[in-house]
Amino acid sequence: MKSLIDDILTLENEANGLLEEARAKAKEIEKASTAKQAAIREEIMADVERRVAVFREEAERKHQEDIARAKAEHEAALAALDQIVDGVIADQADALVAQFRESLVHGD
DSSP states (O other), X not given: OHHHHXXXXXXXXHHHHHHHHHHHHHXXXXXXXXXXXXXXXXXXXXXXXXXXHHHHHHHHHHHHHHHXXXXXXXXXXXXXXXXXXXXXXXXXXXXXXXXXXXXXXXXX
């Protein structure tokens, strides 16, 4: 009987040992899993940051192009306006000179 009790106690101790090993292994797996999750999270964040940087660069480039285009259009419009004004002034001056000559000829 004693050997049966000894066998049961031995089996119980072995079972307890196996349980402790399993718990320790589970903790190792959990730590590894947590580390892997953190690494994946960091990789994803780095990828997101890279994408955001690329988007910002593209947006800034487009913005600068839009500004340059708007500035060129503005300068062209001002140049066209200057030409119109210069032409009108010249036409008005010619008309005044013509009226002045007319008045000198007719004595008005």
